[in-house]
Amino acid sequence: MASDNSTVHLVEHPLVQHKITLMRRKDASTNTFRRLVHEVSALMAYEVLRDVATHEVDVDTPLERTTGRVIDGKKLVFASILRAGTGILDGMLEVVPSARVGHIGLYRDPKTLVVVEYYFKMPADLPDRDVIVVDPMLATGHSAVAALDRIAEHRPKSLKFVCLVSCPEGLAALARAHPDVPVYTAAIDRQLDEHGYILPGLGDAGDRIFGTK
Structure with missing residues (x-):
């Protein structure tokens, strides 16, 4: 289902919503x-x-020859924003194990909230590939915009962004910077707090995935 913004797709399948609720606990x-x-x-x-x-x-x-349709997974790239994007990456690779994988290392300065890049590695020939950027949370939108900016420099065939939880501020920031990039999210939460965390959210996804807090 699309939200009021035609590029934002809210995935409201009952199984997805059920599991997002369990994650919030x-x-x-x-x-x-x-x-x-x-x-x-x-x-x-x-x-x-x-x-x-x-x-x-x-x-x-077993009975005869026929024809069928298949995807070319090798033309698909899942680009994970480190480190939390790894969680989404693993789930999507289970569905499309032949997909290529890219990584972009970003961190948000806790005082300025400015995004700093420390690693970038993508498959070759991006103009021939469909790239799906993954990160669990779309909060301020700074990391998502920085990642999309960087990947867009390589002119991929197409770009999408996938997150589990988003908020109006992050969606607005991404729409301003990349109005043509479709966004897929399982939740659009109320707002950001003064520290840039999503409310009600589910906490720091990276810390919760890796048990580092």
Whole structure:
């Protein structure tokens, strides 16, 4: 389902919403949280990849030869914003294991909230590839915009952004910088707090995935 912004797609499937609710619980263990991120990401992949290109191939069934359609996973790139994007990456790779993987290392300065890049590695020939950037949270939007800016320099065939939880401020920031990039999210929460965290949110996704807090 699309929100009022036609480039924003709110994934409201009951299974996705059920698992997002379980993730919000502050008493969810690291193992439980990590598993839920994996499961939600795999479920969201079905919606995100709804328009992925396919081509026809011949296939021999036990009874006869026929034709079917397959995707070219090698033309698909999941670009993970480190470190928390790894959680979504793993879930989506379960659905499309042949996809290529890119990484962009970003961190947000806790005082200025300015994004700093420390790592960038993408597959070659991005103009021939569809790139899906993944990060669990779209809060201020600074990291998402910085990642999309950097990847856009390589002129990929297409760009999408996927997150689990977003907020109006982050969506607005991304829309201003990249109005043509579709955004897929499982939740649009109320607002940011004074520290740049989403409310009600689910806390720091990276810390909860990796058990570092």
